[in-house]
Amino acid sequence: MDKLKRVLSGRDTEEPSGLAEVIDATSLGWGTRVKCFIACFALGCLFSFLGSCLLWVPKKGLLLFAVFYTLGNIASIGSTLFLMGPMKQLKRMFDPTRLIATVVMLLCLVLTLCSAFWWRKEGLALLFCILQFFALAWYSISFIPYARFSFCFLK
Secondary structure, eight states: OHHHHHHHHTSOOSOOOHHHHHHHHHOOOHHHHHHHHHHHHHHHHHHHHHHHHHTTSTTTHHHHHHHHHHHHHHHHHHHHHHHHOHHHHHHHHTSTTTHHHHHHHHHHHHHHHHHHHTSOOHHHHHHHHHHHHHHHHHHHHTTSTTHHHHHHTOO
8 A cells, every 4th residue: 555655646656675664663653752751751750750759768868869851851851762762862962152061961961870879979979969960951952042142141
């Protein structure tokens, strides 16, 4: 049936390559993309909220907070992959206008997990969570035209 549609629309009479079939089979419709975005973003919010609740657990609370807060941020950022697609998201993340914000944000995510798992420094993990919050906010407003410029001149 697809072949008949291609012939009638005048697109291509040749048999599609294996790569084209894989791309067609793995592409998501807009409704599915929005549902996956909402699910992934909600999971990120749940992780962040759970991390905030686990902050008050004795002894391990701060490390659990750092881990779940970071996982929540990763899931929230990852949710936009469904809307834009992975390549477009990566291109926009590493665009020269937001390169520094992206690098600082990713560095804070990695350093938070390193301080929680390998270095086992709770104070350092908390510091990186705070830096992560500000880096993610700066990264997020970089997608709004002139928002960083306006934000810098608010007094």
